[in-house]
Amino acid sequence: MSAQNAAVNMNLKSRSIKRIIVYIVEIVLLITLVLVSLRFGSVNYSLKQIIDALTIGSDFTVRTIILNIRLPRTILAVFVGANLAISGALLQSVLRNPLASPGVIGVTSGASLAAIIIMLVFPELTALVPFVAFLGGMIATFLVFILSWRQGISAVRIVLAGVAINAILGGGTSMLSVLYSDRIQGILMWVNGSLAGKSWNQVEILLPYTVIGLIIAVFETGVANALQLGDDTAKNLGVRVNLARVILSMTAAFLTGISVAVVGLIGFIGLIVPHISRLLVGSDYRFMLPSSAILGANLLVLADMVARTAFSPIELPVGIIMALVGGPFFLYLLRKVRGYGS
Amino acid sequence: MISAKKINIHYDRKQVIYDLCMDINEGEIISIIGPNGSGKSTILKALSRLIKPSNGVAYLNGYDIQKLPTREVAKRLSILSQHNHSPADCTVRDLVSYGRMPYKKWYEFKNKYDDEVVDWAINVTKLTSLADRFISTLSGGERQRAWIAMTLAQKTKVLMLDEPTTYLDISHQLEVMELLYEINRKYRVTIIMVLHDLNQASKYSDRIFVINKGRLVMQGSPHKVITKRMLRDVYNIEAQITIDKTTSKPMFFAISPLKGYEDNIIRIKEAK
Numbered sequence: 001m002s003a004q005n006a007a008v009n010m011n012l013k014s015r016s017i018k019r020i021i022v023y024i025v026e027i028v029l030l031i032t033l034v035l036v037s038l039r040f041g042s043v044n045y046s047l048k049q050i051i052d053a054l055t056i057g058s059d060f061t062v063r064t065i066i067l068n069i070r071l072p073r074t075i076l077a078v079f080v081g082a083n084l085a086i087s088g089a090l091l092q093s094v095l096r097n098p099l100a101s102p103g104v105i106g107v108t109s110g111a112s113l114a115a116i117i118i119m120l121v122f123p124e125l126t127a128l129v130p131f132v133a134f135l136g137g138m139i140a141t142f143l144v145f146i147l148s149w150r151q152g153i154s155a156v157r158i159v160l161a162g163v164a165i166n167a168i169l170g171g172g173t174s175m176l177s178v179l180y181s182d183r184i185q186g187i188l189m190w191v192n193g194s195l196a197g198k199s200w201n202q203v204e205i206l207l208p209y210t211v212i213g214l215i216i217a218v219f220e221t222g223v224a225n226a227l228q229l230g231d232d233t234a235k236n237l238g239v240r241v242n243l244a245r246v247i248l249s250m251t252a253a254f255l256t257g258i259s260v261a262v263v264g265l266i267g268f269i270g271l272i273v274p275h276i277s278r279l280l281v282g283s284d285y286r287f288m289l290p291s292s293a294i295l296g297a298n299l300l301v302l303a304d305m306v307a308r309t310a311f312s313p314i315e316l317p318v319g320i321i322m323a324l325v326g327g328p329f330f331l332y333l334l335r336k337v338r339g340y341g342s
Numbered sequence: 343m344i345s346a347k348k349i350n351i352h353y354d355r356k357q358v359i360y361d362l363c364m365d366i367n368e369g370e371i372i373s374i375i376g377p378n379g380s381g382k383s384t385i386l387k388a389l390s391r392l393i394k395p396s397n398g399v400a401y402l403n404g405y406d407i408q409k410l411p412t413r414e415v416a417k418r419l420s421i422l423s424q425h426n427h428s429p430a431d432c433t434v435r436d437l438v439s440y441g442r443m444p445y446k447k448w449y450e451f452k453n454k455y456d457d458e459v460v461d462w463a464i465n466v467t468k469l470t471s472l473a474d475r476f477i478s479t480l481s482g483g484e485r486q487r488a489w490i491a492m493t494l495a496q497k498t499k500v501l502m503l504d505e506p507t508t509y510l511d512i513s514h515q516l517e518v519m520e521l522l523y524e525i526n527r528k529y530r531v532t533i534i535m536v537l538h539d540l541n542q543a544s545k546y547s548d549r550i551f552v553i554n555k556g557r558l559v560m561q562g563s564p565h566k567v568i569t570k571r572m573l574r575d576v577y578n579i580e581a582q583i584t585i586d587k588t589t590s591k592p593m594f595f596a597i598s599p600l601k602g603y604e605d606n607i608i609r610i611k612e613a614k
Contacts, residue, residue, distance in 0.1 A: 151394075219448055226443060232392055232423040236493070238416030238444035283429035284436070 019287055022280045026294040030078070033298055037074045037305045038066055042313065072200045077304045077318075078297040079203070079210045080195075080259040081269055085296025086217050087252040087259075088270025089277070089289055093224040094248045095155045101271035102256035104162045105249055108267075109169035110140020111260045112191065116173055119187045120180040129190070130205065130261040137257035140165055145246060152242045154231075158249070193266035193319030195304050202262050213255040214293065220248055221285035228283065266319045268326030269296050275333055343368040343532060344389055344419075344500060349398035351384055358384050359556045362398070368499070371526050372534045373543035376553035377577055382536040383424065383504050385553065389534065390421040390502050402500070416444035420493035421502040430478045434488045437477055438463050441495025463494035466529075467521060483514025487521065494525065501525065503535040507542065515539070519546050544568045544591045552576055568592040574600060 053066040091100040114136020148157035226234040277292040307318040344366040351359035387393045391407045400407045442456040467487040507515040537543040544564040552560040554576045573581040580597040
């Protein structure tokens, strides 16, 4: 028995060591990817040029390109990737459903219909797109919650109401795309999510909300953990389950809403990153949520780099890369990782 | 300490509990028995605030339980559902630590006292050597003990359990029942449980409540409740009652389903 015990203790110890190693690797990887992403573009720079530009300054053109074009774009990718990943992770706990992603609760379809109405019908108001998209996303989420409320709120009803609302809003989006097919060119980048042409302005918009959203999310890890044990157990532990569902979902909707508002629709991060994170550090949200944030940032920085270099000089929307890479990767997880999803 | 006053419960429009009144004293072991679908679990849920009755009131220490904050209820009463699920990589200690949640505000962390309580709960349930194992690798009986340890860590005066032994083999069933008995006698925790096994209910309970078709039809000591007549009226079986020499509690042997039993089944099927 004691030998077995020792083995178990070893396992536990190795579990915390593994977590630390995973965090270190994720952070190192992120720093590396950020530096590499600053390197590549229409012109490639050396690492030395990048570091010079970031610190003491060097050639004016290099400095401008790196500091004013590539750096804000990369930082944006870090924020948006982290936001979307955390949003998905929270929803997977709230909905107790491994397929939950920010798309499920209507926030993305609401944001996209609102943004598309502006871009297609009132193109002169395009400057308002971030604000309107955020508003649309939040309204759609409220609708989903109001419709799924019936003496409290169950995970299944949220998903069903979400599917219905998504269908209706998606129909609206498609209809507008047909009616205004002459202007559709202008929305393609937004609909498929793109970080192209983003500057410090967008970073400034996103920064405060991201910080607020992430801090709130950190304080929600305990409740997210309890919800994983099921509604009755969570209630028994003193969690007000309905309220917790609403608050966690609203945090998720908020994080997705602000991100989508700035960069458009980017799928799959919210779906797959929490799964990868769970495999790496376990299902305890205190560890899983930070890991998801870092991994999400990693993934979007990488995807954006691919998006702008793969078919250079043509830039692809990063959402397309995510879908093309994310889908097969998800299938791989499903088939190859033993015991996963069961 | 726990009481129900004229509780009626509906699921959608269908009434499942009728005018339930019951009183449970501090320190008792109470078993709620009755055929499948009689409403036993529903009663437990109403008494523990997991569901809200359509009308009538459940009281906890004299307070209307619906009016108490969720967190306050969680410090006084814990309930273990029939089906429980934990993440695959949750250890016994992780699970038991959740029992301290009602005492923690959202910004507070575990302190030394919490750790002591968790250790105590693990100790009482004899899981010390398994404390760092994943729940998913334990046997059914060990798993059930781990969940009971979680409710113990809540340090409540009342523990409710919905069929705590149903999916266990017989030795694990006894182990769990003995554990609950010890928790009751040693730590004065009032235990209210739904049980399927009438002989276990008889052996371990101070009082038994019999539910049939949503109504409380009988209550009292095992001697008063476990009778041929009750088994005939409520369970529709012909049975023999003996007195167990070691516990001097009544025990029953089923002999045969009563005539009309099969007719009943056919009638139920037709009604569906």
